[in-house]
Amino acid sequence: MHKRLFAWIKPLLKPLLVSFLVITLVLGQADSALAARSGGRIGGGSFRVPTRTAPAPRTYAPPGGGGYYPGGGGFGFPFIVPIFGFGGGGLFTLLLFMALASFIVRSFRAASSSDEYGYTTTSPKVSVAKLQVGLLAQARELQTDLNRIAQRADTSSSEGLAQVLQETTLSLLRHPEYWIYGGSESQQARLESAEAQFNRLTLAERSKFSEETLSNVNNLLQEAEKRKALAASGELAMPENPSEYIVVTLLVATQGKLELPDVKDSQDLRKAISQLGAVSSDRLLAMEVLWTPQAEGDTLSAEDVLVGYPELRLV
Template sequence: MLKHIGRTCRSLLALALALILALAPVSAVWARSGGRIGGGSFRSPTFSAPRSVGPRSAPVYPSYGGGLGFPLVVPLFWGGGGSLLALLLLIGAGSFLVRSLRSAVAEEEEVGDPQVTVAQVKVGLLASARQLQKEINALALEADTQSPEGLSQLLQEVSLGLMRYSDYWAYGYAEAEKLPLSRAESLFYQASLQERSKFSAETLTNRNNQIQQLPQAALRRAAAGIPEVGEYLVVTLLVAYRGNLGTLPVVKSVAELRQWLMQLASIPAERIVAIEVLWTPQLEGDTLSAEALLTEYPEMRLL
C-alpha cells in the first residue's frame, strides 16, 4: 500500500514538474544558456612519449694501480687508521650511490608524469557588457581550437576582451594549482563539468573545431522579450599549462584580477596543454540574475 502511494506521489510530482516547465515563461527555462569553447589534450605526443634518454653510464673515477676505478683503492693501511679510513670511504660511496639513484628515479618520474598547472579565472560582469557576450559568441564560431597556436590566440582574445570591459567587472575569482599530469587532467575536467552543470543547455560549443549550435528558431524563441536590467554575465577561463607563472595574488580587486589575465595571456603556445572558455548566458536575450550568480558562484568576491 505504502509503495503504491509512493509511486503515485512520484508520478504526480513528475507531472507537476512537466506542467511547470511547459507553462513557465521561456526566460525561466532558458535562464542558464551557456557556451563553451575549448581544445587541447592531456594525451598529446608531448606527454605520451618520454623524451629520448641515452644509456646511462656509470661515473668514471681515476684508477689507482690498475685496481677498481674508484678512490677506495687509496692505500687503506696507512698506519693504524687504515680500517677507519676504509670505512669512511665506503660510507661516502654508499651515500653517493643513494643520491644518484634518487636523482635518477625523480628524473624518470618527471618524464613519465610531468608537472602541469591548472588555473581557473572567473569574472562576473554587469549586463551592460553585452557587447563582450557578442564578441565571445563570434569567437566561438571562428576560433581554431585544434592547434596550440589557435588555443594561444583564443586565450589572448578572451583575456584581452575581458580586460577591455574591466569597467563592468563586479565579481572575480582566480586560483592555480600545480599537479602531476594525471591529477591535473582530472582536476581540469572536474572543473569543466562543474561549470557546465550550471547551464540548462549548452547553446553554442566549439570543442576541437567541432561546432554545435541550437537551431535559429530555438534561439529566437529563447531570446524573445527578456529584460536585461540588473543582470550579469559570467565568463570562466580554465587553462592547463606546463610549468607555472610564479606567485599570483589572491583576487580582491580589479587590479589583481587584471594581473591574472595578463599573465595567462602571455603563456607561450608550446606550454599550453588544454583550454576551455565557458560563459553564461550565451543567448543574447538571456539573463543571469544576481541571486543566481551568488548561488551558483559563491567563491567569487565582490570587486
C-alpha cells in the same frame, strides 16, 4: 467547543501539509525551468604530454687523450692519474674529485628515474587554474567577441588554443568598467590527477547551463538554433538592466607552475587575467572558455549569480 474543532481539523492537517509540499516542489521546479540559462563553450587540448625524454648524446674523446670520455661529463681518469703519478695534488686535485663525485651522483639519480631504454619516466607537474569574471550586462561587446572567437577558432592545436586564450583575456581587459565580480583558484598536481581535476571543474561549470547554444571544442563547431526573447509587442527584447550580468569562466591546464592571485579587488583581477593570457602554447595542455548567457534575450539576474556562483567576490 475548541477541542471538538481541533479534533475535527486534526485528521486533515497531514493531507494538507503533503499537498503544500508537493505544490512547493512543483513551483520550485517551474521557477528553475524559467531561470534556465544558455551557455557558450570554447576549448580543447590533451593531457598526453611525453613523459619520456631521450638521453643526451654521448661524447667520446680521441684515443690516448684526456678530456671527456664515454658517459657524457667529467674528466676522464687518464687526466687524473698523471697528477698523482707526478706529484700533483692540493686544491686542484680536490676540485677534480668533487666534480667527479658530483657526476657520479647525477648519473645514479638519472639511472633511478629511467627505464631500460634510458628515458626518464617521471611525471611532470601540471597547474590547473580557474578564473571567473562577472560583468554587467551592458558588456554586450564581450558576448559578440566570444561568439566570433568560437565560430572562427582553431581548437585542434595548442597554438590555436593559446590564441583563443589571448583573445579572450584581451577582450576581458578591454571592459574593466563592467567588472563586478571575480574569483580565482589554482593548484598543482601530477599529470595523472591534473586531468581529473580539470575535467571535474569543466563539468561543474557546464552543469550550470541548461543548454550549450554555441560550442567549439577540439575543432567541432556546434551551434543551436537561435532563440530570441520577444516582448509583448513582438519586437526582440534586449535587456539592459544594470542588475543583469554576464559570467565568463576560464579554465587552464599548463605545464609548470601557474599561481593566480587571490582576487580581492580589480587590480588582483587584472593581474590574474594577464597571467592567463601570457601562457605560451608550448606549456598549454588544455583550455576552456565558458560564458553565460550566450543566446540573445537570455538574462542572468543577481539572484542567479549568487546561487550559481557563490564563490565570486565584489571587485
